[in-house]
Amino acid sequence: MKFVAFERSKQGTGASRRLRNSGRTPGIVYGSTSAPQLIELDHNALWHALKKEAFHASILDMEFNGQSSKVLLRDYQMHPYKQLVQHIDFQRVDANTTLHMKVPLHFSGEEESEAVKTDKCLINHVVTEIEVACLPANLPEFIAVDLKGLTKGVSLHLNDITLPAGCKAITHGKKNPVLVSVVAPVEEVVVAPVAAPAADAKGKGKGKK
Missing domain, CATH: 2.40.240.10 (Ribosomal Protein L25; Chain P)
Structure with missing residues (x-):
């Protein structure tokens, strides 16, 4: 620009x-x-x-x-x-000096994943950008993340994606942070109604003569 x-x-x-x-x-x-x-x-x-x-x-x-x-x-x-x-x-910007920049993540394909189509899971984008170190010529405008392979109960971590050539992720001490979590749908629990106690044959509960 x-x-x-x-x-x-x-x-x-x-x-x-x-x-x-x-x-x-x-x-x-x-x-x-x-x-x-x-x-x-x-x-x-x-x-x-x-x-x-x-x-x-x-x-x-x-x-x-x-x-x-x-x-x-x-x-x-x-x-x-x-x-x-x-x-x-x-x-x-100096062409020979390494930059530290936050780059946005562009997610796609989650609606086609097994986690969403088959198991009706909810997809939570835990991280929407990551910090990278690279030379100016290698700085990407964004990083594309394909979510078609998401499955129930398995989160997507940083090590699961491929960074653009020349880029190194900066995680500030976190070895392999979660980028996307897969949340299983909440199962509805049906509670049976409690039956009212039946009166005994002698008419318990009626007043005495």
């Missing part, structure tokens, strides 16, 4: 507020051997870009002062209740 950034000459709370009032969003680009660069972006274009998954999980082409450079979205701040992006941070 591509976006255009403009040089921001003023900084400070007042300058940022005036910038937002004019339909711009203040930001910064940092990293590599260059000094941090203050930038501003068109807010409407940025708002629509942030709705796209690729803007969060892929290397972006930033056009700045007539030149293009590779960056990653690292952080952004939203207004507490307005649909307003208050600030955004980008990191420069």
